[in-house]
Amino acid sequence: MKIATWNVNGLRARIDYIRLWLEDRQPDVVGLQELKVTDELFPHDVFEELGYKAVTHGQKSWNGVAVLSRVPVEWIESGLPGQSEYGARLIRARVGTDGDSVDFTTLYCPNGKNTDHDDFPRKLEWFDALREWAAGFIRAEESVLLCGDFNIVPTGLDSWNEEEFHGSIFHTEDERSRMRSIIELGLSDLYRELQPREQAFSWWDYRGGAFHRKRGLRIDFLLGSKRIVERLKSVEIDRDFRKKKDGLTASDHAPVIAVLDEA
DNA sequence: ATGTCCACTAGGAGTGGA
Secondary structure, three states, X not given: XXXXXXXXXXHHHHHHHHHHHHHHHOOOEEEEEOOOOOOOOOOHHHHHHXXXXXXXXXXXOOOOEEEEEOOOXXXXXXXXXXXXXXXXXXXXXXXXXXXXXXXEEEEEOOOOOOOOOOHHHHHHXXXXXXXXXXXXXXXXXXXXXXXXXXXXXXXXXXXXXXHHHOXXXXXXXXXHHHHHHHHOOOOEEHHHXXXXXXXXXXXXXXXXXXXXXXXXXXXXXXXXXXXXXXXXXXXXXXXXXXXXXXXXXXXXXXXXXXXXXOO
C-alpha cells in the first residue's frame, strides 16, 4: 500500500496540480491538509474520476483535512476532541481491507505564528490534547498511522538554519517536547527510520527563492506504530512536486510518501 | 530583500494568514 501526506495549500487552487500528482505517483491513500474549502464545495467528482473516494473535514477559508483512498475507506471521526473551535484539523479513517488495513489519521497542526503570539500557548495545548487523544488507540501490534503538517521542526537537522532559528517558532523546546511526547506513545518518524542522518525538507517558503536556495524545514511527517515500521518498504519526500508543473503553481509543501507491505 | 501565494470581501484592489 502506497500512502502519503500532503499540505496542498488550497485544494481548489491546487486541483489540477493534485490531479497530475495522483496520476503520476498512484498513491493508494493520501492525507491532505490546508484544504481551505467547505465540505459542501469539496470537488468529489474530480477525485472519483481518478478512482478515489474522499472523506472530508473542511471549513471555509482556512484549515481543512481529508483522506483520499482508492482502497476501501471507512470514516471514523473528525475533529480533535475539545479543540474543535481551533479549526478543522483532524480526520481519522480505516483504510484498506482486512489484514491489510491501517488506522489512518491526518492532521493539520496549529502554526502558532510566533512565540509571543496568543496562538503559541494555544498550539501547545492543542498538542497536549492530541497526545491524550492518540494515547487512546495507539497499539504496537496494530497498524496505526498519524500523518500531516505538524508545524514543528523536531531536531536541528530538520531546519536549514537551526543556529539562527533555535528557540523561535517551530524550533522551540516547548514544541519539540510535545512532538517527542507524541512519538513516545509508540510511533516512529518513518522518514527518519530509513534516513537517520539525511537533511531533507518538506516545506519551503514561497518567498525569496527559498526552494532553490535549499532553505526549507521538515515539518510534514508520517508517524507509524511498530506494526507499520515492520511493514515499511520505502519513504520519500517528493520534492519534485514542489516545482511548477505545466505552468501550475505547486504547494509550498512537498508530499511525503511511504510504501507498506501487506500486513 | 517579508521578494509569494491563497481565500475572502468587495466591487475589479486590499486584507489577513501562512
